[in-house]
Amino acid sequence: MAKKKMIHDFIRMKADGEKITFLTSYDYPTAQFAEAAGLDMLLVGDSLGMCVYGYSSTVPVVMDQCIWHAEAVRRGAPNTFVVGDMPFMSYQSSLDKAVENAGRFLKEAGCDCIKLEGGVRITPQIKAIVEAGILVMGHIGLTPQSSGQLGGHKAQGRTVEAAKLVVEDALAVQEAGAQMLLVEAVPPEVAEYITRRLAIPVLSIGAGPDCDGQLLIVSDMIGQFQAFTPKFVKKYANVAEVVTDAMKDYVSEVRAGTFPRDEHCYHMLEGEKDKFDSEFE
Ligand code: KIV
Numbered sequence: 001m002a003k004k005k006m007i008h009d010f011i012r013m014k015a016d017g018e019k020i021t022f023l024t025s026y027d028y029p030t031a032q033f034a035e036a037a038g039l040d041m042l043l044v045g046d047s048l049g050m051c052v053y054g055y056s057s058t059v060p061v062v063m064d065q066c067i068w069h070a071e072a073v074r075r076g077a078p079n080t081f082v083v084g085d086m087p088f089m090s091y092q093s094s095l096d097k098a099v100e101n102a103g104r105f106l107k108e109a110g111c112d113c114i115k116l117e118g119g120v121r122i123t124p125q126i127k128a129i130v131e132a133g134i135l136v137m138g139h140i141g142l143t144p145q146s147s148g149q150l151g152g153h154k155a156q157g158r159t160v161e162a163a164k165l166v167v168e169d170a171l172a173v174q175e176a177g178a179q180m181l182l183v184e185a186v187p188p189e190v191a192e193y194i195t196r197r198l199a200i201p202v203l204s205i206g207a208g209p210d211c212d213g214q215l216l217i218v219s220d221m222i223g224q225f226q227a228f229t230p231k232f233v234k235k236y237a238n239v240a241e242v243v244t245d246a247m248k249d250y251v252s253e254v255r256a257g258t259f260p261r262d263e264h265c266y267h268m269l270e271g272e273k274d275k276f277d278s279e280f281e
Contacts, residue, residue, distance in 0.1 A: 022041040070109035
């Protein structure tokens, strides 16, 4: 079993140009698969609201849901670095609330790090959480919790003016003390500059190949999430088709009486059938 990677490993990987592999996970079995596949890092993203609960956005997700899912992921992947994602309104309204909720991910779910969305405007929260002794991953570019303000789930930083804002956010997050940064849906040209400029590891989700590592949402990359597929996703499997086909086969076999067969039954112990028949005839 590979040794669990920690923040100093990710800093070294950045220095050596070794890519960091990062995937979301929301449950115990998927976390087991991810650890067996050798992922470096797992994110218990608030995308669980859409991928697991069927909400139309991440906004309704609450802390308790994130803690329960993070706990399950921790159990499934005890030797993988796990990042807990702070849901909407778990950190925006006060610094105390931000620190308290960040701490819950470590104390109750055994996470290694927390992630929160926002750049310049969220630096007081980043500082406060870091000062409490908690590793922080920033998240800039397309930030789904504030997609209303961004005009929808749209790529960010596509003009020079917009790119300057993304770069300012990146620098502010590092300056506030975050140990890693996730950049979402930003042109590769801009993400490459940020990766080169920052000392901390920079992870990409839809920000091109030049970042220090890549994140995808597991439900997208295994072909489980059906509502929409962002441009940056590559589907490595079609789980929806595999599972639906299996369920269709089950339905038809039950209806046809071909399932269960004798090998799926627990027969009575030797000699018990005759006694049963004489008692219950
Ligand atoms: O919740 C999540 O999975 C995320 C990704 C979209 C980056 O924050």
